[in-house]
Amino acid sequence: MCGIAGIFNLDGRDVDPAVLTRMTDVMVHRGPDAGEIWLGGAVGFGHRRLAIRDLTAAGRQPMSDPSGRITVTYNGEIYNEAELRTELEHDFGFVSRSHCDTEILPAGYLAWGEKLFSRIEGIFAMGLWDRAARRLILARDPVGTKPIFFSAIGGVVRFASEIKGLLADPQHPRALDSEGLHRFLAMGYVGPAATTMRHIRQVEPGSIVVYDREGEASRRFWQPHRKQGFRRLDEAVECFLPLFEQVVNDQLISDVPVGILQSGGIDSSLIAYSVAKRGKFPLVTASFAEQSHDETAIAALVAQETSMPHRIVPVSEDPHPEDTLARVVHHFDGQVADESAGPLLLLTRELRRNSTVALSGDGADEFFGGYPTYRASRLAGGPGAAIPAGLAGAVGKLLYAALGANEKRLPATALLARFLLGIAAGGRHAHAEWRRYIPDFMLPSLYGPGLRALVDVSPMAGYRAAIDRADGPTMLDRCLISDQTYHLPSGLLMKTDAMSMANSVEIRVPFLDRRIMEFSGSCSLDLVVPARGPTKPVLRNALRRKGASERIWNAPKRGFNNPLAGLLRGPMRQLCDNVFVRSRGIFEPYLQPDAVRDLWQSHASRTTNHAYALWPLLTLALWRSELAGDDLFVRRDR
Known part of the structure; x- marks a missing residue:
C-alpha cells in the first residue's frame, strides 16, 4: 500500500x-x-x-x-x-x-x-x-x-x-x-x-x-448488482465457506507480518477462524469504558478459541484526545467526519508495532445486511408508509429534543427519533435520510450566507439517486446496492484508508473481494435481510460451522462506534468551548456562529444530545483552521 x-x-x-x-x-x-x-x-x-x-x-x-x-x-x-x-x-x-x-x-x-x-x-x-x-x-x-x-x-x-x-x-x-x-x-x-x-x-x-x-x-468497468440465485440458507453457506477460505488465503500473501483487526463482531470473527489454521496472527481489539460500546469480552473469547495472540487497546484512556482528533482531521483532509476514526487511528498505531498488514471485516454489513437501517427500510415500506410526513416530523423533533443526557450507544428514543425524521424527510428515500448527522430541521437557523441558498436543496440527492438507479428488483435491494456504491466508499472505506495509512498500515478487506460481493448479490433478499431473527444469517451459520461457540456466532451487533456525547462533554470540552464559543467566527460565511454556539451550549448543559450534529461542525472548523495555517491548538505526534 x-x-x-x-x-x-x-x-x-x-x-x-x-x-x-x-x-x-x-x-x-x-x-x-x-x-x-x-x-x-x-x-x-x-x-x-x-x-x-x-x-x-x-x-x-x-x-x-x-x-x-x-x-x-x-x-x-x-x-x-x-x-x-x-x-x-x-x-x-x-x-x-x-x-x-x-x-x-x-x-x-x-x-x-x-x-x-x-x-x-x-x-x-x-x-x-x-x-x-x-x-x-x-x-x-x-x-x-x-x-x-x-x-x-x-x-x-x-x-x-x-x-x-x-x-x-x-x-x-x-x-x-x-x-x-x-x-x-x-x-x-x-x-x-x-x-x-x-x-x-x-x-x-x-x-x-x-x-x-x-x-x-x-x-x-464494474458495479454490484442483485440477481437472487440462492434461496436456501444451507445451500448458500455450503457455497460461501470454500469461497471465503480461498479469498482469505489469497489475501494473506505478504512478505511482512499480518494481523487481524478483531472487533468481536461476526465479520472479523469469521476472518479469525478462517486464518487460525494458517498461523498465529495477532488479533488487535479496541476497548471502550462505556460498556454499551465495548466488545472485548467476545473478542477475547475468539482469541481463546483460535489460540491466537490478542492485544486490547484501551482507546477510552487516550490521554490526548484533542491531539488524536488533530491527526484524524489532518489525514481526512476535510472529507470525512466519522466519530470512530480516532479509535481506529489508535488501533492501527498499536497494530503497527508488530504488523504492517491487517485483515478487516469492513463491508460485510453492506453486502450481508448487518445494519438495522435495512430492517427499518423494510418497515418504512410497510407500516411506516402510512405515517403522515407532518406527524412523523413533529414527533421526531420532540423525541430528538428529549435525548438529553442519555449517552448510551443506541437509546430507543434516539432510534425512534431518527426513524420518524427519516420518514418525514425522505418518503421512499428514508433509507438515505437515516444516515444524517445534522437533521434538516436545523438548517434554516444554522446556515449562513454561504450555504443559505441550499437550505431547500437535499444534501442527500446523490444518495437518493443511487437508490433510484440501482439494479435491484425491490426497494430494499436498491437500498443495499446504494449503500455499496455510495455510502460505503464515501465514508467507511475512506475512513479505513486514511486512518490506517496515517500509521503506514495496509488494510485488506476479504468481504470486499469481488468474488464475495458477487456471491452476496446472488443471495435472495431473505438471506441478506431476513424479516425476523438474527441479522447476517449466512455469516453467522458459516461461523458456527467453523466451530465458534454460540456466544460468538449468536452475539448481537454493536458496531464500531465512539461514545461521542460524553467525549464532547468530557475530555474534549475545552476544545469545544474554544471552537464553538471563542473561535466561532471560523464558521463564517457558511454557518451562523451564534447558532453554532447555542447548539454546543445546549449539548454541554445536557439539555439535548447534539453530539452527531456537532461532530461534522468540529471537524470542519479544525480543517479550515489547518487550511489557513492558523491551528486552533498544538498538534503532537502527527
Whole structure:
C-alpha cells in the first residue's frame, strides 16, 4: 500500500520535478520505505512506497515496461497476480523481473488494454501513462477501497492519493465548495465522486478516467448488482465457506507480518477462524469504558478459541484526545467526519508495532445486511408508509429534543427519533435520510450566507439517486446496492484508508473481494435481510460451522462506534468551548456562529444530545483552521 501522485500538462510543458516531489513527500506516511519520481516530459509520476511484497529495489515505483511505453504509479494489492502473470508469460511472452505485483500492470495493459482493470482482483488506485497514445488513465478498484483524487484546472491535470498531495502544488486553488460542504454536514462525507473542495473530484469506484487527445472521458468497468440465485440458507453457506477460505488465503500473501483487526463482531470473527489454521496472527481489539460500546469480552473469547495472540487497546484512556482528533482531521483532509476514526487511528498505531498488514471485516454489513437501517427500510415500506410526513416530523423533533443526557450507544428514543425524521424527510428515500448527522430541521437557523441558498436543496440527492438507479428488483435491494456504491466508499472505506495509512498500515478487506460481493448479490433478499431473527444469517451459520461457540456466532451487533456525547462533554470540552464559543467566527460565511454556539451550549448543559450534529461542525472548523495555517491548538505526534 502506497501513496501516488502525478501531473499531466495538457499543453505539453515539462513537469516541474520540484512540485511533483512536494506532492509526493507530503504523503510520506503512506509509504515510509522509499520515495521516487518519474519524469516523461509533459507527464510526471510520484510514488511513496510501503514495501509489502518483494521488499527489494525491484519493486520500486513508478514502474515502466521494458520498452518504456507504459508507466504506472500504483497503490494497492493484486490478489490474482500469479494467475495473470502465468497468462502473460504463456500468451504474450512476458518475462518477470521481480516478484512484485506492480510488474504485471504495464504488461497487462499492453496485452489487454482497458480490459486489464476488470480482470484485476484486488484493491487499487493507479495512474497509468501510455506514451504512444499520449493517454493518462486514472483507475480505482471495483468498490472504491483505495481513493484517488484529481483535478483539471487551466490545462493541468493533477492526481494524488490524498487531497493534501494536490494542495502541495502552490498553484492549486484551495477554495471550498458550498454543495460539497452541504453534503458533508448532512452525511459526514461528500459522496464517491465529489469533495468539499471546489476543483477536486474523485475517480468513482469501479471506474477509469481518461485524458488523451479526445479530452476527458470516464468509463465504469464494474458495479454490484442483485440477481437472487440462492434461496436456501444451507445451500448458500455450503457455497460461501470454500469461497471465503480461498479469498482469505489469497489475501494473506505478504512478505511482512499480518494481523487481524478483531472487533468481536461476526465479520472479523469469521476472518479469525478462517486464518487460525494458517498461523498465529495477532488479533488487535479496541476497548471502550462505556460498556454499551465495548466488545472485548467476545473478542477475547475468539482469541481463546483460535489460540491466537490478542492485544486490547484501551482507546477510552487516550490521554490526548484533542491531539488524536488533530491527526484524524489532518489525514481526512476535510472529507470525512466519522466519530470512530480516532479509535481506529489508535488501533492501527498499536497494530503497527508488530504488523504492517491487517485483515478487516469492513463491508460485510453492506453486502450481508448487518445494519438495522435495512430492517427499518423494510418497515418504512410497510407500516411506516402510512405515517403522515407532518406527524412523523413533529414527533421526531420532540423525541430528538428529549435525548438529553442519555449517552448510551443506541437509546430507543434516539432510534425512534431518527426513524420518524427519516420518514418525514425522505418518503421512499428514508433509507438515505437515516444516515444524517445534522437533521434538516436545523438548517434554516444554522446556515449562513454561504450555504443559505441550499437550505431547500437535499444534501442527500446523490444518495437518493443511487437508490433510484440501482439494479435491484425491490426497494430494499436498491437500498443495499446504494449503500455499496455510495455510502460505503464515501465514508467507511475512506475512513479505513486514511486512518490506517496515517500509521503506514495496509488494510485488506476479504468481504470486499469481488468474488464475495458477487456471491452476496446472488443471495435472495431473505438471506441478506431476513424479516425476523438474527441479522447476517449466512455469516453467522458459516461461523458456527467453523466451530465458534454460540456466544460468538449468536452475539448481537454493536458496531464500531465512539461514545461521542460524553467525549464532547468530557475530555474534549475545552476544545469545544474554544471552537464553538471563542473561535466561532471560523464558521463564517457558511454557518451562523451564534447558532453554532447555542447548539454546543445546549449539548454541554445536557439539555439535548447534539453530539452527531456537532461532530461534522468540529471537524470542519479544525480543517479550515489547518487550511489557513492558523491551528486552533498544538498538534503532537502527527
